[in-house]
Amino acid sequence: MRTFYVILWIALSAGAARAQILDGSLSGLAFGDGVEIARATLGPDCRSISAFDLSAPRLPIAAENESELICWNYENMSGLRLETLVLRFADGGLAMIEAQGGNVAGLLRPDEETMEYAGFTGYMGPDEAVVIDGDVAWVVRTEDMHSHPFLGSTPMLTAEGAPAAAASALKPTDLVFGASLDQIREIFVPQCPRAVEREISPPDLLTQPKKQIQIDCLGFPYAGFPRKVEAVFADGELALVWILTGKPEEPRVRDALISVYGDPVHVGDDSEVFGDGSVILRKDKPEVLFLSAELAAAFAEQEPSE
Secondary structure, three states, rough: OOOHHHHHHHHOOOOOOOEEEEHHHHOOEEEEOOOOHHHHHHHOOOOOEEEEEOOOOOOOOOOOOOEEEEEEEEEEOOOEEEEEEEEEEEEEEEEEEEEOOHHHHHOOOOOOOEEOOOOOOEEEEEEEEEEOOOOEEEEHHHHHHHHHHHOOOOOHHHHOOOOOOOOOOOOOOOOOOOOHHHHHHHOOHOOOEEEEEEOOOOOOOOOOOOEEEEEEEEEEOOEEEEEEEEEEEEEEEEEEEEEEEOHHHHHHHHHHHHHHHHOOOOEOOOEEEEEEEOOOEEEOEEEEEEOOHHHHHHHHHHOOOO
């Protein structure tokens, strides 16, 4: 259903956590490296390195804290030159790399096929994804693509810093169930840093609509972080909203949901249900679902009896 992301984080396996990034072309760095190990590994290829501890995580894949190393004027033995190389650590382990400069395409392997989505160019290696947007690139683990941490740059490289995302876990107020596609295009889509609209064929909603359209909104603020929000329309009316989250932040998202919807009315291994059954926290694949009344009834009919 989600073509680019299905390819990136479902169709291909995640690979070993300690595998060297991009087959070692980035100075032998490995996801999961601690700050000091990464600093020692990266040091010979940087003019200088700066270290920062963020006051609060900026990555959904960070459960408690985030820190960064910024390498200025990177150049490795193979001749790759980058203005900056930012190593972002989630809870002490290297989780994402952000590169800036006119040579970021050098992170792509020329013999591999790339994909396009929402203006991004994407490539999947055996252990990680590379996502490029102009002169900025992000390298992340396959398993972390789901929470889309590459949508914003580190605040340490921007003069204004990163704006705080809305902390509320309420469904975005402009996503009203039953609203038409044109209404959502006019009211909600302009709030999205990037948006993609596409038809899902064949339709896969439980209510079996004749036509299913989906709008992917990338970078919308929800529960404290920029997210990917998927608005799904059944025969022209909004019926379902998916908001993608990160597995490490599940307790944080759950607390945010409880603060606005109260304790869950059902708790299972794969999901928790809130309120009248129209709000679901998925735990098998980290997401928050908001369902129309019709779709919530269809979901309830599929649930096994207690």
